[in-house]
Structures are given as structure tokens and as C-alpha cells.
Amino acid sequence: MTLDKILTSLFPDGHDVKNDGGVLLGSGTLRSGARALVIGVADRTALGVDEAIRLSGTVLGSIRNGSGPILVIVDSDSQRMSKRDELLGLNEFLAHLAKSLIHADIQGRPTIGLLYGHSAAGAFLASALATRVLVGLPGADPAVMDLPSMSKVTKLPIEVLEEKAKSTPVFAPGLQNLVQLGAVHVTWDDKVSLADQLEKLLGNMGDARDRRDALGKERGGRMKAADIAERVRELAMQTR
Amino acid sequence: MSVTDLEKPSVEQARATSFYEASARARIRLLLDPASFVEFIGPEQREVSPHLKLFDLPEQFDDGIIVGRGSLAGSPVFIAAQEGRFMGGAFGEVHGAKLTGLLRAAKELKSIPVLILFDTGGVRLQEANAGELAIAEIMRAVIEARTAGVKVIGLIGGRSGCYGGGGLIAGCCSALAVSExxxxxxxxxxxxxxxxxxxxxxxxxxxxxxxxMGGKHRRLIGGAELFADDTVQAFREAALELLETTAGFGIDTLNAEQSRLEDRLQRFGACRDAVEIWAAEGVADAASVPALPADQFIELADKVRRIARDAR
Incomplete structure (x- = not known):
């Protein structure tokens, strides 16, 4: 689905989202008449210090002056891999964006990620994975690491990796694998109005809690994470 | 005094050990008060990664991270230490979940701080999706704990550094101490x-x-609050100081961080090398910084840049 089609289908009553060099900023009118803040990354743009600071600034401005949910729409590359970005402390800029989104969510501005294209590594962590609920659209193609790079690191041929990927969702790229792991909560149907699907989701957000490990267990993609975290939590709670 | 007492190094001597060279277990043992550490899900439970077998890779019984509680100068702390010598300290499903659970307990108890001894290359590629997601969950758990009033202190001085998603988690902490x-x-x-x-x-x-990417540069641009010499003792003192001086977390913190980072981009965005940044920051002989011993560097850094303790 193209970005224009997504925005039109999400906000039939209008939006003012602008794509400025791959940085998405604006807002849209929800079915309820309320406004939602929209930020994001488009055109498979890499997320570097210059992009991240604009996105975090917009989220913080909206916490000061706005209300309603925050949508994070993503088709990005990985983090920008450059000497300049690392020199300037890219880890802080990406963490700051994630912190701003998580803080907004905890403070009553529910965050929804909408993954419609690619995303990877640090860019994925700072944007889509920093929301409470992540939605996948058909055609979404997330990859923590692509198979050719993984082949280089693991020194295994791509054919072998492809074969292994059939038996486990735990390492290979793709939307369905991330659904199974609990990273992507729900996938939407592009033949149905996205505004309707968004309205339904907003009515069913639950509390601001991270349930991704429990989802991963329910779906059989991550059998250990939820149990290990819970066991450590219980042991630690005995500390007084 | 018995012969064994003479042979046994004092706590002070032991803490002079290189943090970089020490194992994760030695770091915890020496950093905390003697014999105060209690591990949660230790190696005897053999909670190994369920995914490494697929790649015929060796497992480790603690999956490369140790989590538990102990005391620091008499006060209770939670602590996690990554072992950079196992899979580069990388985050996998079990490894990450142990830290998530620790942070969730800290959030509920509200009063016990968390020390994270990072030593990581980032996501473990053989379980990349689970590792990436574990990092996302840890970031969320750090922010929830900080929102509840918990201080989360990162200590960075291991052989694998703090890369990838580890760098993002570090950026979520209340404060950081880093060695060269x-x-x-x-x-x-x-x-x-x-x-x-x-x-x-x-x-x-x-x-x-x-x-x-090294500790001196991070200290000089404000990416870490404290620079520590490469000894366990120096990191212990840094942790105590950061626990004492670190402010809380809320919208004011985030607004201050936004300004801090915007200011950095504006001042140094056109610099092509760290030495240019240090010179612009007011270091007289910027080219000599890499060769400075820790004590001289700390003195210099304290002179040129006071670090905001309420902007992370």
C-alpha cells in the first residue's frame, strides 16, 4: 500500500501529514472527530540524528499542547550508518525518540505503530517497536538483519539459513515471523477501510502495558521469554 | 593473623582489578559489598538459549547474563552483568528476558535501584528477532521503572563495548559511567x-x-555523566556517585534532553572528527586527549563540561 493510500484510508475526514525528506509529521482527523498526531519515516529513509530529533521534538510538543493517540507510520531503512551520526551520539538520539514515545503512552497518549514497508535494527527499535501496539500492513517487510548479512556473520550459506528459517520464526526477516514472536500485535486488511480498523483498535487498546512476551508465547513464537521474565520478577520481588 | 589471611588479597586490592579484563561474575562480586550477591536463575538452573542448537553453537548455562540482588555500601541494589566473552554479550531471548524481569520487579518495588553492566555487541544474530524484541521490551521496562522513581545506572567498560540495541538501552538509563x-x-x-x-x-x-565511540568522547559530548578509570573500584565509586546525584524522570527530563541534543547538533553538526568537537568544546590541546591518563582526563573534562544531571 502506498503512503498516500494509507493516509487517505486512515483519515477520510482529512489530514495534514507532510513527507519532508522521508520524515512524516502532521495530524489526522479520527472517526470520533478527535485528532491524532502522526509521525513517521517514509521512503525507506535511514533514521539518523537529524530525522530523530525532529520526530522527538514533535512528540514532546504534542505532549505539551495536544491530546489523542499518536500514530507512528514506518517504512524506514535501519539507523543511518555513518561516522557523523555515531560521532554525534546516535544512540542518544534514538533512545530519546523511543523514550518520548513510551512516556507519551504511559501518560495517556496511546501510541500505535503502523508498519507498511521496511524497518530494521536501531530505526525499528526507536520508532515502531517503541509503541504500545504495532500493526502490520500487507507488504510490510521488517528485517532485524537480512539473510545475506546474517550469512556473512554466521558463515552459513543463504540456502542453509533459508532452510532453517522454515522451522523457526526466531531469526529470519518477515512480517509473519514478527507476528508470531508477539512484536506485531495485529495485521490489517488493505481491502477494508483503515479508519474502521483504527477505530476498532482504539476502542480496544487495553492498559498501557507491554504484553509482547505473553503474545509471543500464545502464538508459539517465543516460548521462553515470558516465563523467564516472570520467574526473575518473582524472585526479585522477595527482596525487601 | 593467619597465613590464609595474609595470602588473601584485601577487598581494596581485589577491586584494583581491571574492569575490562574481569569476567561478568568477577565484576559483580568485586563491585558489590563482599558476599552480598544473590543470583536469580543462576547457571545451576541451566536456562540456556533454545535457539543456538539450530546453529550447532555452544550454549552457556546463564546465557551470557547474570542478574540478581546485592548491596552497595550497605544499600540494596539490583544488578545485571553481561558476559562479553560469550557470543559478544549479545541479546537473545533468555538473556534479554532476565533483564526485563529484573526491571519489572524494580518498577513494582520502586525503591531499589538497578545497575546494568553492559558488555554487548547488540542483537544475537542467530535469534535476531527475539533479541531485537527483547531490547524493545527492556527499553520499555527501563522507562516504566524510571517513571516509578527507580534509578537505572549503566556501567560501560567491557571488551564488547555497548553497541547496537545495547547503545539504545544505555541511552534510556538515568545515568552512565564509562571507561576509555x-x-x-x-x-x-x-x-x-x-x-x-x-x-x-x-x-x-x-x-x-x-x-x-570511546569513553573519553562520550564524556566530552555529554553522552555519559562520568568517566571512570579501568578498575572495578572506579566503577563502584562512579555507581555510588551516580546513585546520589541522579535526578528523577518525567516530561521535564525529556524536554531538557531535547534541548541538550538540539544544542549538540547545532554546535557540532558540521564537525568531521572528534578532535574538532573537543577543540570547539574548549579543550586547548585537543589532539592530546586520547593519550591523557584517566586522572588528568577527568580533571580536564570537569573543567570544560559540566554535565546536566536532569537531561537524560
Missing amino acids: QGRIAVSGPEVIETNRGVEEFDSRDRALVWRT
């Missing part, structure tokens, strides 16, 4: 070189790696 060896970055030198070419970043140029 403790590199902090998102993309590692080899990753940048592989993707962008040797002209962009020559990963074999070790001096370039240190001055772009």
Missing part, C-alpha cells in the same frame, strides 16, 4: 565499513574507533 575502553555506539565500525565503505569508516583504524 567502553565504547558506546549504534553501528559498530565493521558494520559502517561494510555498508558504506572504508572511506566512510576504516574499522582497522583503532585510534579512529576510540575517538569516535
Whole structure:
């Protein structure tokens, strides 16, 4: 689905989202008449210090002056891999964006990620994975690491990796694998109005809690994470 | 005094050990008050990664991270330490979940701080999706704990540095102490070189790696609150100081961080090398910074940049 089609289908009553060099900023009118803040990354743009600071600034401005949910729409590359970005402390800029989104969510501005294209590594962590609920659209193609790079690191041929990927969702790229792991909560149907699907989701957000490990267990993609975290939590709670 | 007492090194002597060279277990044992550490899900439980078998890779009984509780100068703390010598300290499903559980307990108890001894290359590729998601969950758990009033302190000085998603978690902490060896970055030198070419970043140029990602640079631009010498004792003192001086977390913190980072971009955005940044920051003989011993560097850094304790 193209970005224009997504925005039109999400906000039939209008939006003012602008794509400025791959940085998405604006807002849209929800079915309820309320406004939602929209930020994001488009055109498979890499997320570097210059992009991240604009996105975090917009989220913080909206916490000061706005209300309603925050949508994070993503088709990005990985983090920008450059000497300049690392020199300037890219880890802080990406963490700051994630912190701003998580803080907004905890403070009553529910965050929804909408993954419609690619995303990877640090860019994925700072944007889509920093929301409470992540939605996948058909055609979404997330990859923590692509198979050719993984082949280089693991020194295994791509054919072998492809074969292994059939038996486990735990390492290979793709939307369905991330659904199974609990990273992507729900996938939407592009033949149905996205505004309707968004309205339904907003009515069913639950509390601001991270349930991704429990989802991963329910779906059989991550059998250990939820149990290990819970066991450590219980042991630690005995500390007084 | 018995013969064994004479042979046994004093706590002070033991704490003079290099933090960089020590194992994760030794770091915890020496950093905390003697014999105060209690591990949660220790190696005897053999909670190994369920995914390494698929790649015929050896497992480790603690999956490369140790979590538990102990005391620091008499006060209770939670502590986690990554073992950089196992899979580069990388985050996998079990490894990450142990830290998530610890942070969730800290959030509920509200009063016990968390020390994280980072030593990581980032996501463990053999379980990349689970590792990436574990990092996302840890970031969320750090922010929820901080929102509940918990201080989360990161200590960075291990052989694997603090790369990839580890760098993002570090950026979520209340405060950081870093040694010269403790590199902090998102993309590692080899990753940048592989993707962008040797002209962009020559990963074999070790001096370039240190001055772009190393502890001195991070301290000078405000990416870490404290610079520590490479001993367990120095990191212990840094942890105590940060626990004492670190402010809470809320919208004011985030607004202050936004200004702090905007200011950095404006002042240094056009610099091509760390030495240019240090000179612009007011270091008189910027080229000499990499060679400065820790005590002299700390003195210099304290003179040129006071670090905001309420902007992370």
C-alpha cells in the first residue's frame, strides 16, 4: 500500500501529514472527530540524528499542547550508518525518540505503530517497536538483519539459513515471523477501510502495558521469554 | 593473623582489578559489598538459549547474563552483568528476558535501584528477532521503572563495548559511567565499513574507533555523566556517585534532553572528527586527549563540561 493510500484510508475526514525528506509529521482527523498526531519515516529513509530529533521534538510538543493517540507510520531503512551520526551520539538520539514515545503512552497518549514497508535494527527499535501496539500492513517487510548479512556473520550459506528459517520464526526477516514472536500485535486488511480498523483498535487498546512476551508465547513464537521474565520478577520481588 | 589471611588479597586490592579484563561474575562480586550477591536463575538452573542448537553453537548455562540482588555500601541494589566473552554479550531471548524481569520487579518495588553492566555487541544474530524484541521490551521496562522513581545506572567498560540495541538501552538509563575502553555506539565500525565503505569508516583504524565511540568522547559530548578509570573500584565509586546525584524522570527530563541534543547538533553538526568537537568544546590541546591518563582526563573534562544531571 502506498503512503498516500494509507493516509487517505486512515483519515477520510482529512489530514495534514507532510513527507519532508522521508520524515512524516502532521495530524489526522479520527472517526470520533478527535485528532491524532502522526509521525513517521517514509521512503525507506535511514533514521539518523537529524530525522530523530525532529520526530522527538514533535512528540514532546504534542505532549505539551495536544491530546489523542499518536500514530507512528514506518517504512524506514535501519539507523543511518555513518561516522557523523555515531560521532554525534546516535544512540542518544534514538533512545530519546523511543523514550518520548513510551512516556507519551504511559501518560495517556496511546501510541500505535503502523508498519507498511521496511524497518530494521536501531530505526525499528526507536520508532515502531517503541509503541504500545504495532500493526502490520500487507507488504510490510521488517528485517532485524537480512539473510545475506546474517550469512556473512554466521558463515552459513543463504540456502542453509533459508532452510532453517522454515522451522523457526526466531531469526529470519518477515512480517509473519514478527507476528508470531508477539512484536506485531495485529495485521490489517488493505481491502477494508483503515479508519474502521483504527477505530476498532482504539476502542480496544487495553492498559498501557507491554504484553509482547505473553503474545509471543500464545502464538508459539517465543516460548521462553515470558516465563523467564516472570520467574526473575518473582524472585526479585522477595527482596525487601 | 593467619597465613590464609595474609595470602588473601584485601577487598581494596581485589577491586584494583581491571574492569575490562574481569569476567561478568568477577565484576559483580568485586563491585558489590563482599558476599552480598544473590543470583536469580543462576547457571545451576541451566536456562540456556533454545535457539543456538539450530546453529550447532555452544550454549552457556546463564546465557551470557547474570542478574540478581546485592548491596552497595550497605544499600540494596539490583544488578545485571553481561558476559562479553560469550557470543559478544549479545541479546537473545533468555538473556534479554532476565533483564526485563529484573526491571519489572524494580518498577513494582520502586525503591531499589538497578545497575546494568553492559558488555554487548547488540542483537544475537542467530535469534535476531527475539533479541531485537527483547531490547524493545527492556527499553520499555527501563522507562516504566524510571517513571516509578527507580534509578537505572549503566556501567560501560567491557571488551564488547555497548553497541547496537545495547547503545539504545544505555541511552534510556538515568545515568552512565564509562571507561576509555567502553565504547558506546549504534553501528559498530565493521558494520559502517561494510555498508558504506572504508572511506566512510576504516574499522582497522583503532585510534579512529576510540575517538569516535570511546569513553573519553562520550564524556566530552555529554553522552555519559562520568568517566571512570579501568578498575572495578572506579566503577563502584562512579555507581555510588551516580546513585546520589541522579535526578528523577518525567516530561521535564525529556524536554531538557531535547534541548541538550538540539544544542549538540547545532554546535557540532558540521564537525568531521572528534578532535574538532573537543577543540570547539574548549579543550586547548585537543589532539592530546586520547593519550591523557584517566586522572588528568577527568580533571580536564570537569573543567570544560559540566554535565546536566536532569537531561537524560
